[in-house]
Amino acid sequence: AQSVTQLGSHVSVSEGALVLLRCNYSSSVPPYLFWYVQYPNQGLQLLLKYTSAATLVKGINGFEAEFKKSETSFHLTKPSAHMSDAAEYFCAVSGGTGNQFYFGTGTSLTVIP
Amino acid sequence: SQTIHQWPATLVQPVGSPLSLECTVEGTSNPNLYWYRQAAGRGLQLLFYSVGIGQISSEVPQNLSASRPQDRQFILSSKKLLLSDSGFYLCAWSVAGETQYFGPGTRLLVL
Numbered sequence: 001a002q003s004v005t006q007l008g009s010h011v012s013v014s015e016g017a018l019v020l021l022r023c024n025y026s027s028s029v030p031p032y033l034f035w036y037v038q039y040p041n042q043g044l045q046l047l048l049k050y051t052s053a054a055t056l057v058k059g060i061n062g063f064e065a066e067f068k069k070s071e072t073s074f075h076l077t078k079p080s081a082h083m084s085d086a087a088e089y090f091c092a093v094s095g096g097t098g099n100q101f102y103f104g105t106g107t108s109l110t111v112i113p
Numbered sequence: 114s115q116t117i118h119q120w121p122a123t124l125v126q127p128v129g130s131p132l133s134l135e136c137t138v139e140g141t142s143n144p145n146l147y148w149y150r151q152a153a154g155r156g157l158q159l160l161f162y163s164v165g166i167g168q169i170s171s172e173v174p175q176n177l178s179a180s181r182p183q184d185r186q187f188i189l190s191s192k193k194l195l196l197s198d199s200g201f202y203l204c205a206w207s208v209a210g211e212t213q214y215f216g217p218g219t220r221l222l223v224l
Contacts, residue, residue, distance in 0.1 A: 032211065032212075034212065034213075036215075041201075041218070041220065042217060042218065043203055043215035043216050043217045043218045044157075044203070044205075044213075044215040045215070046212055046214070049212055051211075090156070090157065092213070094207075094211070094213075100159065100162060101147070101159075101205075101207070101213050103156060103157045104156065105155075105156040106155075106156045106157075
C-alpha cells in the first residue's frame with residue numbers, strides 16, 4: 001500500500017521568510033502527487049498536483065513543489081510567507097483500488113508577524 | 114463547472130440519535146465518491162468510497178454506513194451516534210483517480 005509522510009506536524013515561519021513543508025511518499029511507481037490547503041472549518045483546496053509532466057510544479061498563491069524521484073519527495077515551498085498562508089497543509093498520493101487517495105497527517109503552518 | 118455540496122454545515126446531535134449527512138456533486142458523471150472524517154487536530158481518515166451506484170467500500174469498521182442511491186449522491190448514515198462520532202466530515206469526488214475535490218464539510222458534535 002502507498003503511504004505519505006509529512007515531516008513536522010507544526011511549522012512556524014516569520015512573515016516574508018521561506019516556507020518549506022516536507023513530504024515523502026512510498027511507491028514503486030511515480031504516482032500522482034498533490035498538495036492541499038485547509039483553512040479552519042473549511043474543506044480541502046487543491047494547491048497543486050504532479051502528474052508526471054514537469055518535475056517542478058507551480059500552484060496557486062505562489063506555492064510550488066518539486067518532484068524528486070530519487071528521494072521519493074515532493075516538498076512544498078514558497079519564497080515569501082504571508083499571514084494569509086497560515087493553514088493546515090496536506091500532501092497526498094493517488095492510486096490503489098478504487099482510485100484511493102492516501103493523505104499525510106498534515107502540517108500546520110503558523111506565520112509570525 | 115463542477116461543484117460539490119454538503120449539508121448540513123453544522124449538526125449537534127445527542128448520543129444514540131440517528132444521523133444522515135448528504136453530499137451531492139454537479140457537473141460530472143460517474144465520479145468516484147469519498148467520505149472522510151477529521152477529528153479535532155487530526156488528519157483525514159477515509160471512511161467509505163464508491164466507484165458507482167450501489168457500490169460501497171468500507172475502510173474502517175464502525176458505527177457508520179454509506180449509500181449511493183444516485184450517481185452523484187452520497188449519503189453517510191448512522192442508526193445510533195456515539196460520542197466518538199464527533200468530528201468534521203468531508204465528502205470528495207474524483208474521476209479515474211485524478212484530482213480529488215472536496216466539499217465544504219459538516220461539523221458534527223455528539224453530546
